[in-house]
Amino acid sequence: MKIGIIGCGAIASALVDFVEKGKLDANLHCFYDLSPENAQKLASRIDAQVASDIDDLIEKSDLIMEAASQQAVISNIPYILEHKRDVVIMSVGALMDKEFHDRIQQLAKENKCKIYLPTGAITGIDTVNAANMGKITQVSLTTRKPPVSLGVHLDGEDEKVLFEGKASEAVKLFPKNINVSSTLSLASGIDVDVKIIADPKIKNNTHEIHLKGSFGELTTITSNVSSKNNPKTSALAAYSAASLLNKLNKTIQIGS
Ligand SMILES: NC(=O)c1ccc[n+]([C@@H]2O[C@H](COP(=O)([O-])OP(=O)(O)OC[C@H]3O[C@@H](n4cnc5c(N)ncnc54)[C@H](O)[C@@H]3O)[C@@H](O)[C@H]2O)c1
Structure with missing residues (x-):
């Protein structure tokens, strides 16, 4: 092919x-x-x-x-x-x-x-697909990245919440950073609750997913090394x- x-x-x-x-x-x-x-x-x-x-x-x-x-x-x-x-x-x-x-x-x-x-830079889309065979009641994604990956500069060591809202809005405001929220929304059938945090203390792009439904409960954390050619993109x-x-x-x- x-x-x-x-x-x-x-x-x-x-x-x-x-x-x-x-x-x-x-x-x-x-x-x-x-x-x-x-x-x-x-x-x-x-x-x-x-x-x-x-x-x-x-x-x-x-x-x-x-x-x-x-x-x-x-x-x-x-x-x-x-x-x-x-x-x-x-x-x-x-x-x-x-x-x-x-x-x-x-x-x-x-x-x-x-x-x-593709699943992209997160973990557990296979489980989300399977969970969607029953009823999913709650999905959230917290994404934490070094400021440079989010294209911002922060003075000092304190983290800053840059966004809190639905995935449909997040992908418009951060088109190069939060594709995973769309994949998660499409797999779960729910416009996912997203929080995006710029954190000067971390090196890796981190995505934390919480999912609840008739199957039970799931939490995944993916700590991603950035791609060598683009800090916004995770190697995964x-x-x-x-x-x-x-x-x-x-x-x-x-x-x-
Ligand atoms: N699904 C995921 O989990 C996931 C993860 C990381 C990145 N992404 C997305 O994948 C895409 C590529 O990521 P990347 O890190 O390789 O980006 P990149 O910026 O390193 O490379 C993008 C390339 O595409 C070219 N380009 C841009 N618009 C074009 C167009 N209309 N037609 C032809 N070429 C065009 C640019 O010139 C550049 O060479 C981005 O949109 C990124 O947000 C998705």
Whole structure:
């Protein structure tokens, strides 16, 4: 299966690292970026191609992964689905717009395509999916990041709550930081309660999830090392994308 990638930054670069190390068994065939140099840099590492535009990328790919921005999702995913290509979306925050979510779901159905949303930088989405078979009564996410990861500067050592509210609002205000709240909301069917804290005392991006429902109760804490190329992005996000691509090829599928 030929994979095309939109967005050649930290996540795409980590995918290329995995291919080079022999850990990702996927044909990353073609790269596209608003900055052609970024696409060229990654393509040249694994002898892949550079797409001149989205039509060229669609022509050269069987499945297309977005790893660019929410705007890239909104501008390109409907068109790609109309051209009958499966998609993987990293900038999941775009799907918190219900009208957009329903539109791409409908397009995928009409064109017999799949839309894959990797777990990303959190833990426990398999459990949330399973819990949703019963009744989920409460979900919350507390995200704690070093100020630099949130693009703010704080004087002193005191933490600061930057946001408290629903995921649908959080993804608009922090489009590059809180995609996981969207993944959690979509999996649970609830617009999740989100708290975002800038904490000068920590090094890692930390996501703490609490879930309650008819299954019982769950708490997970993921303490993420940042991607080496982008402090806003956790390394685990790219690991998760790579794992999903590997899973597409696997005979034995582990986890729900
Ligand atoms: N789902 C998750 O858990 C999760 C976790 C981390 C990051 N993300 C999201 O994944 C996306 C990629 O993250 P990253 O760290 O690789 O970003 P990055 O900033 O390192 O790289 C993004 C690349 O995309 C390119 N780009 C931006 N808009 C584009 C467009 N419209 N068309 C083509 N190229 C475009 C940029 O030039 C850049 O090279 C971001 O939106 C980020 O918020 C999701």
